[in-house]
Amino acid sequence: MYKVLVTDNISDLGLSTLVEAPEVKVVKKTGLTLNELLIEIEDADALLVRSQTQVTAEVLEKAHKLRVIGRAGVGVDNIDIEAATKRGIIVMNAPDGNTISTAEHTFAMLISLSRNIPQAYRSTVNGEWKRKEYVGVELNGKTLSIIGLGRIGAELAQKAKAFRMNIVAFDPYLTLDRAEELGVQKASFEDAIRAGDFISVHTPLTKQTRHLINSDVFHQMKDGVRILNCARGGIIDEHALVGAIQSGKVAGAALDVFEQEPPAPDHPLFVLPQVIVTPHLGASTVEAQENVAIDVAEEVLHVLKDEPFKNAVNLPSLSAELQKKIGPYLPLVEKLGKFSSQLATGAVQRMVISYGGEVADLEVSALTRALLSGVLSQHLDGINQVNAPHVAKNRGIEVLEQKASVSHGFTQLITVDITTSRGNTSVSGTLLNGFGARITKVNGYSVDVVPEGHILHITHQDQPGVVGKVGTILGNDKVNIATMQVGRETIGGQAIMLLGIDKGIDDAALANLRECGVVNGVQVIEL
Ligand SMILES: NC(=O)c1ccc[n+]([C@@H]2O[C@H](COP(=O)([O-])OP(=O)(O)OC[C@H]3O[C@@H](n4cnc5c(N)ncnc54)[C@H](O)[C@@H]3O)[C@@H](O)[C@H]2O)c1
């Protein structure tokens, strides 16, 4: 039974996917103190959060069983991704479900800001009638600069265009074609900042975007500019914003998010009449909350059930088409990794993974991760495709991926060459149409082995009687030989024998084999 811990308010409709899954126990505990969270996380297999729960390295330290963190929403800045990745924990979000709601909220803030609606409401219900004080500005014909033209930025652009605003956008990944398609003017950051009558930020909060809008940037803006942040607190330097409003540079600001949430009640922005605020409501609609909860619950369940999943933020994303194409290769590369690392002796220093034939036409990074995970998991605990590249890098293991059109007679061939402190090991494998995975070459010897179960790898001199002697020793130990493959360099030269056996071999029989006088080395490979 998998324990899925839910620590923020996530829609029950979305959670029903998990509640109804027989292999899952949903434990919903919101408002936990840090100490309570540290206890609850210990036996959790999955954690579901929104933006409130701070999933820090300290929390993850206690997460001994955790395989996946699902964020019912977009921003993952409340999760220590690096710490999760190191521990092999998948972090996934629900990137699409709240786009419309957040863009609509931003637009509501834009109109409210231009017409002073919140201020006028408060004044009017307090018995005042200040028609002159709340004169606004039109949106029509004004320039809206959007910093970060992703899902929400692009959706906002469409809404603002309907109000006949000119849209100028800066996004490092914005192409001219995409800008044309959206009907926006692509600009540099500086030009977008200088052009806007209204400036709205829609980037994630990262090291690069923290205080992206600071006092230097405010100086470059038009006098009387209005600022919006419905993305993340911290993208705008709040102290610089206070100064820019007090100096008259900025005519108004609409904020849904804050550097610290909830902000202190005496926050200096709250006494400025030009500032309107909401308590992080961008995604707070019935529709958005159902969408993100359903999306994330489904994907978390896929992870727990070892099924293909999407939206992991600490794994490269694979299209459904690519997943389908590389799927059949995954068991082969994992086996190649396990086989080669059990054969290799000494500390791994370098791995070269070569893809030949049809597989070379695919984007193979997911296969490389799976193979690397197969290699490292033989010697290290807790290795998976999420943390394998990170662990290899930390241990100074060089990993090279290469592609070749030749595949030595096979439709596709994958070879792993491992260099250790003691020498080199090379193992190749292929997928045989209708027959599955095969190991086709081991250290230069051609073989045809199904990579499964218990395999003995024996090196010996090619001479009469070796097979008989090995067979007798195993027979005496009641070990049944299921398959046998031999390969040799030349007649009478160095040779290998790969024996598929029905059960693990005990230490005594292994010692007998090693001391029988006709074999040079024996390695047990468990796949
Ligand atoms: N207020 C809310 O309730 C709410 C709701 C949803 C999302 N958000 C926030 O909005 C952010 C954007 O969401 P999205 O779904 O549009 O994400 P997205 O990934 O589709 O778009 C983000 C865009 O920012 C761009 N970007 C990154 N760094 C940049 C930089 N330095 N300068 C300019 N552009 C940069 C990216 O290229 C990307 O196109 C999220 O990261 C989240 O923090 C807030």
Ligand SMILES: O=C(O)[C@H](O)COP(=O)(O)O
């Ligand atoms: O990044 C997001 O998706 C939004 O900020 C929503 O956050 P919330 O789930 O805490 O409302």
